[in-house]
Amino acid sequence: MKAGTNLERVLEAGQFAVTAEIGPPKGGSAKVIASKGEMLAHAADAFNVTDNQTAVVRMCSLSACGILKQLGLDPVMQMLCRDKNRIGLQSDVLGAVALGIGNLLCLTGDHVKFGNHPSSKIVFDIDSVQLIAAVKMMRDEGLFISGEEIAGPTPMFIGAVENPYADPFEFRTTRLAKKVKAGADFIQTQAIFDVGKFARWMKEICDRGLDEQVHILAGIIPVKAVGMARYMRDYVSGVEIPDEMIQRLEGAKDVQEEGIQIILEIIEEVKLIPGVHGVHIQAVGWEKIVPEIVERAGLLPRPMM
Amino acid sequence: MKSITAQKPLDELLENLGKAKMLFVVGCGTCPTVLGTGGVEQVSSLAEELRKKGKQVKGSMVLPVACEPLPLDARREFISSVKGAEAVLVMSCAYGVRAVADYLEIPVLPALNTLFVGREVGPGVFVEECSQCGDCVLALTGGICPITMCAKSLFNGPCGGSVAGKCEINTEVPCGWQLIIDRLATLGRLSQLEEIIPFHNWSTSPAGGPRRYSIE
Numbered sequence: 184m185k186a187g188t189n190l191e192r193v194l195e196a197g198q199f200a201v202t203a204e205i206g207p208p209k210g211g212s213a214k215v216i217a218s219k220g221e222m223l224a225h226a227a228d229a230f231n232v233t234d235n236q237t238a239v240v241r242m243c244s245l246s247a248c249g250i251l252k253q254l255g256l257d258p259v260m261q262m263l264c265r266d267k268n269r270i271g272l273q274s275d276v277l278g279a280v281a282l283g284i285g286n287l288l289c290l291t292g293d294h295v296k297f298g299n300h301p302s303s304k305i306v307f308d309i310d311s312v313q314l315i316a317a318v319k320m321m322r323d324e325g326l327f328i329s330g331e332e333i334a335g336p337t338p339m340f341i342g343a344v345e346n347p348y349a350d351p352f353e354f355r356t357t358r359l360a361k362k363v364k365a366g367a368d369f370i371q372t373q374a375i376f377d378v379g380k381f382a383r384w385m386k387e388i389c390d391r392g393l394d395e396q397v398h399i400l401a402g403i404i405p406v407k408a409v410g411m412a413r414y415m416r417d418y419v420s421g422v423e424i425p426d427e428m429i430q431r432l433e434g435a436k437d438v439q440e441e442g443i444q445i446i447l448e449i450i451e452e453v454k455l456i457p458g459v460h461g462v463h464i465q466a467v468g469w470e471k472i473v474p475e476i477v478e479r480a481g482l483l484p485r486p487m488m
Numbered sequence: 489m490k491s492i493t494a495q496k497p498l499d500e501l502l503e504n505l506g507k508a509k510m511l512f513v514v515g516c517g518t519c520p521t522v523l524g525t526g527g528v529e530q531v532s533s534l535a536e537e538l539r540k541k542g543k544q545v546k547g548s549m550v551l552p553v554a555c556e557p558l559p560l561d562a563r564r565e566f567i568s569s570v571k572g573a574e575a576v577l578v579m580s581c582a583y584g585v586r587a588v589a590d591y592l593e594i595p596v597l598p599a600l601n602t603l604f605v606g607r608e609v610g611p612g613v614f615v616e617e618c619s620q621c622g623d624c625v626l627a628l629t630g631g632i633c634p635i636t637m638c639a640k641s642l643f644n645g646p647c648g649g650s651v652a653g654k655c656e657i658n659t660e661v662p663c664g665w666q667l668i669i670d671r672l673a674t675l676g677r678l679s680q681l682e683e684i685i686p687f688h689n690w691s692t693s694p695a696g697g698p699r700r701y702s703i704e
Binding site: 328344349350 | 642649657684686
């Protein structure tokens, strides 16, 4: 065991894992985080807290994960390279260790252009692949990037993300391989809507034997409105929503129910794809639907590890 | 290679000038002349705009190369033409502004924003290809700089925002990592992409403090 977190134990036991995303508030209320955590507690193995997602200022991931940890949940702390240099990032890793947070998801981060402070200075001292390598070095060698020794252990289960739909498609497997080489223990993908394309990517992953080295969690975004689906298709880069899916939502009497139905079908299909070890449900602003989806997908009760 | 500039909004110039009424306008015969941001024409039209806003423009001059030191005689002549002005507006990159400021003891203000050092890749089209970080990585990336050409300066890109060869920040902007991958493919060196590019040394960049160089 690398960190012995619930997520790591579920995955290592060969169980199909479920993680759920919790978006922190645009304010300092611990209650908001705690109530989302309590609402989702029984429905997932770990709870993934975003780090100023889409470059919009929110409560920091470290504090929100600390609150979830106090509730006895297993948090996954997201960490971006956009807002902090290597000093700040490594310091946050130590802060996470101090709070008992054992899962870390290393990402690049959206460009500030898309957020609520578009004139701010982006940092990108290191990138996500280098961040993964840094955390691995902290954990396995007990060293900072500088080569200086860390006082005490840094147990971390290291996560990374990959977008099977971004271009160039043929390079996406190489990039994932790079993240695995850097030290990723699990991978969360961009939301899957086009299951066929995802399956082709997964086949490349398996052909390279990467599925034996890393746990892949398929990203799932429940869609509750036609407008949301169109928006994601047209404006969120790297999200591909097939036209038939949009037509299906347009023709539905109960769009929300149809959206859930679509997601349940996607979960059913990705479960069968070799190398997929779980799902990561990102119900952006609609967290309360997660328990229902997990239940209807036949993924309850969650294993007690 | 040219220092790329663009004119500041007139309102900003007026705000920076404050109460200074008597002005002198300087242009540059090199990059700003080629770019049409600080040549003879732009200097006279800025003088005209300033007069319309109630300023007096005592005179103007387009220096051959604003960033290079003027010979002594020319410097004396320049200083005497400026005499009586309360402020000078310089239509050049920041280096020209700095050089002119060295000759005078009145406020010397930029009329242009200095954008980047660019190479002309087509008639009148300039692109930024180097951020002058002081620790060149071109050998690792097919000769295309990821710090400059990738919007996130990723060393191990591309990120998830690369779509059809373009960057997510703007569909007009090519994805720097797509350019790198294409170039490495041409060179038959795609295997280079399997290697993790290590942590960059930023101490030689502006992050390490102001830089200086002297010829031994």
